[in-house]
Amino acid sequence: MSANLSFGAFVKRRARLAGQPLLEGLGSANPWFAQVDGLQAAVEARGGRFTSFGNYDYLGLSRHPDVRAAAIDAVRAQGTGVNGSRLVGGERNFHKEFETDLAAFVGMEAALTLVSGYLTNLSLIPHLLSGDDLLVVDEFAHNSIMMGGRSTRATVKTFRHNDLDHLDHVLATARAGHRNCLIAVESLYSMDGDHVELPRLLEVRDRHGGWVMIDEAHSFGVMGPTGRGIAEHYGEDPKRIDIIVGTLSKALGSSGGFILSHGLAIDLLRFTLPGFVYSVGLSPAVTAGAHAALKVIVDEPQRVARLRRNSQMFLAKARAAGLETGAATGCAIVPVLFSDFMTTLDKAAALLRVGIYAPPVVQVGVPQDAPRIRFFLSAEHTEDEIDRTIGVLAS
Numbered sequence: 001m002s003a004n005l006s007f008g009a010f011v012k013r014r015a016r017l018a019g020q021p022l023l024e025g026l027g028s029a030n031p032w033f034a035q036v037d038g039l040q041a042a043v044e045a046r047g048g049r050f051t052s053f054g055n056y057d058y059l060g061l062s063r064h065p066d067v068r069a070a071a072i073d074a075v076r077a078q079g080t081g082v083n084g085s086r087l088v089g090g091e092r093n094f095h096k097e098f099e100t101d102l103a104a105f106v107g108m109e110a111a112l113t114l115v116s117g118y119l120t121n122l123s124l125i126p127h128l129l130s131g132d133d134l135l136v137v138d139e140f141a142h143n144s145i146m147m148g149g150r151s152t153r154a155t156v157k158t159f160r161h162n163d164l165d166h167l168d169h170v171l172a173t174a175r176a177g178h179r180n181c182l183i184a185v186e187s188l189y190s191m192d193g194d195h196v197e198l199p200r201l202l203e204v205r206d207r208h209g210g211w212v213m214i215d216e217a218h219s220f221g222v223m224g225p226t227g228r229g230i231a232e233h234y235g236e237d238p239k240r241i242d243i244i245v246g247t248l249s250k251a252l253g254s255s256g257g258f259i260l261s262h263g264l265a266i267d268l269l270r271f272t273l274p275g276f277v278y279s280v281g282l283s284p285a286v287t288a289g290a291h292a293a294l295k296v297i298v299d300e301p302q303r304v305a306r307l308r309r310n311s312q313m314f315l316a317k318a319r320a321a322g323l324e325t326g327a328a329t330g331c332a333i334v335p336v337l338f339s340d341f342m343t344t345l346d347k348a349a350a351l352l353r354v355g356i357y358a359p360p361v362v363q364v365g366v367p368q369d370a371p372r373i374r375f376f377l378s379a380e381h382t383e384d385e386i387d388r389t390i391g392v393l394a395s
């Protein structure tokens with residue numbers, strides 16, 4: 001066995017494998033960890049207008065006056081943190097009030113919030129499954145779902161992205177040898193902007209027997225006429241979904257994760273889920289901001305309609321300009337794919353030169369041969385911003 005590497009040597013080796021020399025070679029063209037506020041200030045100092053497609057503030061609520069005011073008032077009244085796990089000392093009235101409204105909005109019985117969307121998947125999946133069980137996951141599911149799968153003793157199988165015939169086949173071959181089965185998918189996929197066909201998914205689940213967990217991180221506030229998510233989009237009863245997970249960090253403009261399910265399931269998780277029991281409760285400002293944002297979504301469904309209009313417009317104009325948009329369906333996320341890494345970086349840099357921030361997604365989170373610039377649309381974007389962006393991309 002070779003000798004233990006010094007920690008410094010280990011880190012250098014890992015950094016090389018992660019592509020650090022390549023990033024250093026890019027110098028000031030390195031698009032990662034761009035300071036968006038700094039970019040905005042620089043563009044505005046030149047008299048330009050800054051546009052970001054790099055933030056999943058889908059409904060433009062993170063700076064909404066009601067949302068800001070609620071967060072500020074909460075800090076004034078309640079302080080900055082709850083200083084404990086909710087099981088022991090961290091529980092506040094505002095947690096329950098928010099969770100009740102969140103569950104009612106989607107049409108599920110009950111909700112539980114955690115301090116991170118990532119943590120929610122990571123903790124929940126291994127908690128639900130044991131060694132006799134089967135987890136079947138869409139191959140493009142978010143890293144938090146994949147890492148949750150890696151932490152379980154259950155057998156883990158993947159099926160081809162959004163290919164429910166393949167899911168059917170995987171279940172036909174693997175389901176019988178296991179006790180419980182969890183099928184984990186996203187509703188709206190954040191790298192491709194395509195979504196799962198919910199009615200067929202539920203039909204496959206019913207035929208083979210199992211539970212469906214849907215991650216609505218990107219579809220909450222986005223899909224369905226009033227933003228209630230994928231079930232509303234398909235006119236399905238959300239209660240047919242066993243577990244919905246999601247995040248407060250996207251349409252709700254805050255941070256944190258949530259689980260929606262049957263009342264008894266949520267009661268059980270409240271006492272047993274490690275990522276909830278052994279972690280602090282949501283802070284006052286975070287909860288109040290997300291709760292106020294939820295109220296705005298209910299009161300102003302026109303924001304959801306504006307987001308849909310902008311998304312469909314962006315997709316239609318991109319396609320008309322001959323850009324490659326893959327499987328995008330015109331729901332808030334539209335990738336524009338390029339042939340190689342450098343062309344992708346060049347296009348992102350060209351956008352930035354005219355004040356448009358849209359970070360390239362290469363190597364991390366997508367296949368290496370499918371680099372892209374991923375555009376998050378918002379209800380706040382204007383047609384002029386979309387036209388200018390497509391103009392640069394197509395030139």
Ligand SMILES: Cc1ncc(COP(=O)(O)O)c(C=O)c1O
Nearest residue numbers: 116117118142190215217247249
């Ligand atoms: C599908 C999905 N699930 C979970 C998460 C994690 O959510 P958060 O960033 O709020 O922790 C993300 C983040 O982008 C996501 O895209």
